[in-house]
Amino acid sequence: MSTAATHSLGSAANVGDSPPPITVSTWTPSSEVEETCPVQPARYHSQAAEILRQVEYYFSDDNLPSDAHLLGFTGRDGTNPVSISLVMSFRKMRGFKPKSVVREVLRSSSLVEVVDAHHIRRRFPLTRPLLVPPRIDEARLKTEIALATNPNLSKNMLKPTGFEADAVEAPLTDKERSLYNPEINFIGRIQTAVNYFASKRKMHQNLLAVFTKFLLFGGFSGGANMFQGGMSQQELKKKEGLTDAEIRERLQYYGVSGQVQQAIYAQAEDQGRPAIFVVDFEAMAKAFLSSEFMATSQWYDEKVVKTGVQVLRSFYKYLLVHNVCPEYEHQLHAACSVCDQAEEELPKLATVDKRLPGSFNAACSTLFNGSYASLHLDASSASQDNNDGGWILRADSIGISKHDAKLVFCAGLASYGTDEQYEKANAAFDKRGQQISTVSAETLGLEVIRIEMPTEEVKNMYEELNSNEQDSHQLSCIQPMGKLICKRWRIPYAAPTDLPKHLLSSPAADEEFTFIVEAEVLAFCYPGIRLDCCIKVLDLGIAWIESVDAIFPSFYLWLPNEQVCGKDAWKEPGPPKAWMKRQLEKKSGRDVSAPKEVDKGVGDSDGDEDGGEGSDEGNDGAASGFENFQGDGIVYEGEGFQSGSRVYGSEDEDEDESDYDSAEEDE
Numbered sequence: 001m002s003t004a005a006t007h008s009l010g011s012a013a014n015v016g017d018s019p020p021p022i023t024v025s026t027w028t029p030s031s032e033v034e035e036t037c038p039v040q041p042a043r044y045h046s047q048a049a050e051i052l053r054q055v056e057y058y059f060s061d062d063n064l065p066s067d068a069h070l071l072g073f074t075g076r077d078g079t080n081p082v083s084i085s086l087v088m089s090f091r092k093m094r095g096f097k098p099k100s101v102v103r104e105v106l107r108s109s110s111l112v113e114v115v116d117a118h119h120i121r122r123r124f125p126l127t128r129p130l131l132v133p134p135r136i137d138e139a140r141l142k143t144e145i146a147l148a149t150n151p152n153l154s155k156n157m158l159k160p161t162g163f164e165a166d167a168v169e170a171p172l173t174d175k176e177r178s179l180y181n182p183e184i185n186f187i188g189r190i191q192t193a194v195n196y197f198a199s200k201r202k203m204h205q206n207l208l209a210v211f212t213k214f215l216l217f218g219g220f221s222g223g224a225n226m227f228q229g230g231m232s233q234q235e236l237k238k239k240e241g242l243t244d245a246e247i248r249e250r251l252q253y254y255g256v257s258g259q260v261q262q263a264i265y266a267q268a269e270d271q272g273r274p275a276i277f278v279v280d281f282e283a284m285a286k287a288f289l290s291s292e293f294m295a296t297s298q299w300y301d302e303k304v305v306k307t308g309v310q311v312l313r314s315f316y317k318y319l320l321v322h323n324v325c326p327e328y329e330h331q332l333h334a335a336c337s338v339c340d341q342a343e344e345e346l347p348k349l350a351t352v353d354k355r356l357p358g359s360f361n362a363a364c365s366t367l368f369n370g371s372y373a374s375l376h377l378d379a380s381s382a383s384q385d386n387n388d389g390g391w392i393l394r395a396d397s398i399g400i401s402k403h404d405a406k407l408v409f410c411a412g413l414a415s416y417g418t419d420e421q422y423e424k425a426n427a428a429f430d431k432r433g434q435q436i437s438t439v440s441a442e443t444l445g446l447e448v449i450r451i452e453m454p455t456e457e458v459k460n461m462y463e464e465l466n467s468n469e470q471d472s473h474q475l476s477c478i479q480p481m482g483k484l485i486c487k488r489w490r491i492p493y494a495a496p497t498d499l500p501k502h503l504l505s506s507p508a509a510d511e512e513f514t515f516i517v518e519a520e521v522l523a524f525c526y527p528g529i530r531l532d533c534c535i536k537v538l539d540l541g542i543a544w545i546e547s548v549d550a551i552f553p554s555f556y557l558w559l560p561n562e563q564v565c566g567k568d569a570w571k572e573p574g575p576p577k578a579w580m581k582r583q584l585e586k587k588s589g590r591d592v593s594a595p596k597e598v599d600k601g602v603g604d605s606d607g608d609e610d611g612g613e614g615s616d617e618g619n620d621g622a623a624s625g626f627e628n629f630q631g632d633g634i635v636y637e638g639e640g641f642q643s644g645s646r647v648y649g650s651e652d653e654d655e656d657e658s659d660y661d662s663a664e665e666d667e
Helices: 031-036 048-056 068-074 083-088 099-106 140-149 173-177 186-199 205-217 233-238 244-251 258-269 281-296 302-321 324-356 359-367 402-416 419-429 454-469 472-477 578-587 657-666
Strands: 113-116 119-121 219-223 250-255 438-452 481-489 512-518 530-538 543-552 628-631 634-637 638-641 646-648
Touching: 048 099, 068 140, 083 119, 099 113, 119 646, 173 186, 173 512, 186 250, 186 302, 186 634, 205 219, 205 281, 205 302, 250 512, 281 302, 281 324, 281 512, 281 543, 302 324, 359 530, 359 543, 402 419, 402 512, 472 628, 472 657, 512 543
Parallel strands: none
Antiparallel strands: 113 119, 219 250, 438 481, 438 530, 481 512, 530 543, 628 634, 638 646
């Protein structure tokens, strides 16, 4: 299955420079808005005089100082913009319609002015003192400001969705109580609960994306609008006689996939049979939030994390409140705890992921031929002939210079190295002794087991080092460091090692690795973080983190769902495309320039024949259904065909021969 695509709510393109922040007291719509909303030709209104008299009275010095409600929108000076819709909602203004004509009438007022298509305001501040304090409707004012700052929003989008942390579930109805009867099998209950839950929530695009990914990852299939039979909502209501609630369920239908149902039923019938799929809400929460969610969303953004976690938490609470599956109640409580843990850990993990491997490890890599060795480039080291393309500015600094790397490395050794290590490093840098070299490099998994922050003695030493430096840049390089202690962690998705057992050395289970890391990075670390990384060791005995390929939270759990239902799920390849046949024929030396006779009654006129039943002309002897075609060592079989270790014929393949050529060259 493919993962549902993410959408961003209310995205705008090319809006230019962002406007200054808008506050309750200072907001004034830009005059540019009026230019983008051309004024309609003024139309005659039989009650124009009454409209002007009533609106001007609302904003007059006689009424406004004593109108606490309206002052809440105009502000103390009376000049903040007010929504025309708000004014027309007043009792004495409800009879004047439509809004566009009322707006045109107000353009002739000498007291109020039209600032844009939706707002008016007083032309000058109040001249009389206020008689009552303004009564501010916080909720409505917040809505007005949100709509004014983001034109892509609507009032409906600002309404509660049901996913809020303080949202309350409605009481259980008799119908729902019967649907969740424990005598009904679990698949029927969970399938009904998912549909009812989705129908009772306002699913914005970002919420729907998370919920759909979660369901697909957990063995569900389907999605929005997949089971309405091609009928519109009106047709479902008239022809099928469905209620509004039933229509919502039909439009947002999810169901447990057939593969999962068969596996669960088979295991239930034969208790001795190994379970292919099991029900485990806690494991699903851990696997989804630590893998699928991180791989398919912008989890660096704390708002995205809160949204994703709240979707799962809301679903679990729905199952608990409605007593959908009492046999798994303990798992649901554990899954809610996983959501709380993810909301706390993922923001910290994002910071750690951005800052690792840290200055000390980058300095080791720079000095001892690691990946940072040739990375440093700044404005002072840029070539004079503009070979860098002119993209390096004076304030830019990429990587770490050799000079700064030596400062950081020596500071780390002075803090946590031995006297012998420090003297050997200084001798090597001064070219008085043997050069330092890397003795080992290994890609492995690590789990953080302990963090040691710098002691007071170490902090004092760094203060003394910095007191001798005059360069502010060097002062920023040398920061207090601590220790990150890790142990080996078996990476569950790692490729197997193709070596005989007698050559595979089993590492010690209690082996520990100590790395020197800056305190500002250690402040966000916590025990349990897992790293997929590369480490190197110097002949001095100092180990450093060369690179971090992936980082995972402490609750990380790998499930086979990632290969069956997740982002890495394998997809059944489709039939081979016509351009694939032509390319393979060209590679095998066949003459494809000669015209081929094609049965026009079966093949397509453009030569994109599918090799349908009863057609074997133009296919070089392909059998019916293109099931078994052999030539020059290439075998076509079944729905897809295979050459070497690569499978062709996927429906996702783009019919572009140039892309195919470049892919073959890469291989």
